[in-house]
Amino acid sequence: MRAYRLGKELTPDELAGKLGISRAALYRAEKGEIRKIDMLTSIADELGVSLASLMGVGVEYVSTAIAFFERMRQLEEHCQQIIGLFSPVSYLLTSDNYDAVLREVLRESVPEGIEAEGTSAKAVDGLLEILRARKKAFNANRPLIVSLIASADLERFLLHGLIGRLDLPADIVDFRRRHARAEAEFILSMLRSQPIGIQIGIVREPVPATSFQIFRQADRSMLAISPFRLGEQPNIRLGVALITSAPEAMDLHEGIAERLWGEALKGGEAASYLEAMIKKYAIRT
CATH class of the missing domain: 3.30.870.10 (Endonuclease Chain A)
Known part of the structure; x- marks a missing residue:
């Protein structure tokens, strides 16, 4: 997630704002501490990648x-x-x-x-x-x-x-x-x-x-x-x-x-x- 965010030249605050979540929640997601499919799907859509790529599988x-x-x-x-x-x-x-x-x-x-x-x-x-x-x-x-x-x-x-x-x-x-x-x-x-x-x-x-x-x-x-x-x-x-x-x-x-x-x-x-x-x-x- 961090890699794809950096690839889009987005700061944590910018991506969190686009997703409507807190910066702390975004950091937890980047650390793998949040695994709610709906949130991960929203992040993947915002970054323009597949959910599988976002999770490092496949x-x-x-x-x-x-x-x-x-x-x-x-x-x-x-x-x-x-x-x-x-x-x-x-x-x-x-x-x-x-x-x-x-x-x-x-x-x-x-x-x-x-x-x-x-x-x-x-x-x-x-x-x-x-x-x-x-x-x-x-x-x-x-x-x-x-x-x-x-x-x-x-x-x-x-x-x-x-x-x-x-x-x-x-x-x-x-x-x-x-x-x-x-x-x-x-x-x-x-x-x-x-x-x-x-x-x-x-x-x-x-x-x-x-x-x-x-x-x-x-x-x-x-x-x-x-x-x-x-x-x-x-x-x-x-x-x-x-x-x-x-x-x-x-x-x-x-x-x-x-x-x-x-x-x-x-x-x-x-x-x-x-x-x-x-x-x-x-x-x-």
Whole structure:
């Protein structure tokens, strides 16, 4: 419920007013303490989602980036292991310096004259707050993470830099390419040191266009498939993500992850490959 409210850029007071209930009652509903079907139906109608999606059962369809990443935060909160294909790299494994320029990158990715839902300065700030909360919780809880990184995504990231669009002034592009190089070197340091609980694989074969993440919790596993992406030419504007625990979807994506991980470069081999990639494609320091 909180995720979909944030996706609609509604404050608790605004949604409570539309529903004719108190702010305290809304907070209780967001915590799962109110399960009256008539109230939940009214909330679902107001937020434009199905009752099943609102209650986190069945297949959830999420049409805004801020709602999707809030759901990621919620799923990661009780997660024991995360497996995923991320583009160009898992946000959870980025450096703190990555956050410093991400706001500007997300804002510039929206074409001029377009102010779509979820792309305002307020929405971007809200999204960054959620992302930082995800990284903080990850660093505190330290669930196991298997991060699959596509070689082609890394090449584009190093060539173009951390940018929202391609028509930026040359000095800004150079600055952003230095950020991209620093992030690649941060990944390189993890490949060399191999921190406990962090496994990184570089995939050289073509990968799916959409990212996916598998969340293994104590009592269930969930799958998230997303068109939203951060980093080089991000997308926080258009697309529909889905979240499901359907056995067939889980089995298929577990199989893809297992195959990609089996064929990926890992450890010292991946470090040498990435080091050569940085020398070939990254801006010189």
